[in-house]
Amino acid sequence: MEYTLIIRKDGAERTFSRRGVIDLFELLANEPEALHGASITDKVIGKAAAALMVLGGVKEATTPRISTPALKLFQTAGIKVHYDEEVPLILNRDKSDFCPMEKRCTVSDNPQELLPIITEFINEIKNTMMESNVKLYQLNLSDRRTYIMAALFILGNIALPQLCHLIPQGGWMFLPIYFFTLIGAYKYGMRVGLMTALFSPLINSALFGMPAAAVLPSILIKSVLLAVAASLIAQRSKKASLLMLTGVVLAYQIVGSAIEVAINGSFYLAIQDFRVGIPGMLLQIFGGFAVIHYLIRK
Numbered sequence: 169m170e171y172t173l174i175i176r177k178d179g180a181e182r183t184f185s186r187r188g189v190i191d192l193f194e195l196l197a198n199e200p201e202a203l204h205g206a207s208i209t210d211k212v213i214g215k216a217a218a219a220l221m222v223l224g225g226v227k228e229a230t231t232p233r234i235s236t237p238a239l240k241l242f243q244t245a246g247i248k249v250h251y252d253e254e255v256p257l258i259l260n261r262d263k264s265d266f267c268p269m270e271k272r273c274t275v276s277d278n279p280q281e282l283l284p285i286i287t288e289f290i291n292e293i294k295n296t297m298m299e300s301n302v303k304l305y306q307l308n309l310s311d312r313r314t315y316i317m318a319a320l321f322i323l324g325n326i327a328l329p330q331l332c333h334l335i336p337q338g339g340w341m342f343l344p345i346y347f348f349t350l351i352g353a354y355k356y357g358m359r360v361g362l363m364t365a366l367f368s369p370l371i372n373s374a375l376f377g378m379p380a381a382a383v384l385p386s387i388l389i390k391s392v393l394l395a396v397a398a399s400l401i402a403q404r405s406k407k408a409s410l411l412m413l414t415g416v417v418l419a420y421q422i423v424g425s426a427i428e429v430a431i432n433g434s435f436y437l438a439i440q441d442f443r444v445g446i447p448g449m450l451l452q453i454f455g456g457f458a459v460i461h462y463l464i465r466k
Contacts, residue, residue: 170211177206187261189269192220193290200224213238213251214258216269216286219279222247233258235270241279295409302408302461306357306399317356318363324348325368329378339378340441343448345369349391350416350456353398354408355464361395386431390424408460413453421449 173184173191182202184191192210195202203224210217213231218238221229228248235258242249258267272285307314325348332338339345345368353361369387373379379387397419405412425438432438 172211174209175202175206176208177202188293189214189217189220189286190290190293192217192224193286196220196224212258213249214267214270215241215273216282216289218242219273219282219286222279223283237270237273237277241277244277245279304355304357304402304406304408306403307360309359314356314359314363317352318360318367321348321352321360321364322367322371325364326372326375329372330376333378337444340444341447342451343445345372345379345387346391346394346420346448347452347455349394350398350413350452351459351464353395354402354413354416354456355460357403358395358399361399362392365391365395386424386428389427390420393424394420408457410453410457413456417449417452421445 171183171185172187175182175184175195192203203221203226205225205227207228207230208221208226209230211231213221213229213234215235215237218229218234218241222241222245226247228250229242230250232252234249234251234254236254236256239249239251239254258270259265260267269286269289272289273282275285276282307317325345328344328347329339332342332344335341349361349364349368352364366388369379369384369391373381373384394416398416401412401416401419402408421442425442428438428441429435
């Protein structure tokens with residue numbers, strides 16, 4: 169394996185393989201003592217990497233390629249640096265432009281002032297990686313996983329309402345009948361979502377009398393709207409973010425409430441349902457995000 173960063177200190181050697189400055193950044197944030205007084209070999213040193221090394225108090229740095237702004241930071245800080253090639257600025261990976269981190273760091277020659285800029289960039293990269301690393305599917309009816317996942321999510325939609333009903337008005341507030349429908353449709357597509365949306369309320373009503381027959385049509389409509397909205401947004405965006413999930417939840421709730429008004433003729437009851445269900449909507453957005461990203465990422 170080709171290492172991008174090697175740190176030597178007190179006779180010990182640590183190696184890292186991730187691109188960019190993320191390893192240096194995390195060391196400075198979580199293990200600053202690992203950098204202080206260390207000798208560092210980096211595959212390439214731009215201004216951001218140099219700023220992090222200066223802030224970490226490294227003793228010396230070695231690299232095949234260094235940018236002129238990075239070299240100046242080292243010289244100002246009195247840090248020894250060994251290099252083969254000096255370039256005006258570091259290029260991006262496809263060498264079509266300057267490195268975006270290098271460009272952002274042109275605003276200052278003070279490492280302390282550059283740290284918030286580097287932090288912001290690292291957080292953007294992490295968020296992008298988190299969103300893009302989640303696999304989303306559109307399972308077909310011929311795929312047995314469609315039925316397996318639908319069955320699991322239906323079971324979830326049976327169990328979760330029973331837990332929520334232990335709290336007074338828990339079902340009304342937390343909207344548990346929709347939770348796994350959102351996850352199933354967003355993660356595995358329209359077919360899993362629709363199966364979960366239709367069978368969850370019907371089975372719950374048959375087994376436990378909840379939802380009651382009088383409100384079952386409204387819940388079925390909202391469940392189907394949720395499955396359709398979640399699968400379409402997931403298919404088009406190809407990522408799972410809090411913004412996308414918020415859009416899904418608001419879409420099915422607003423359209424569902426409008427249909428509820430048309431059926432029942434009561435705008436007040438629809439608005440009251442919407443207001444009381446806000447905790448459940450938040451559970452769907454943040455809980456759904458957590459499940460999709462951390463429990464069923466692949």
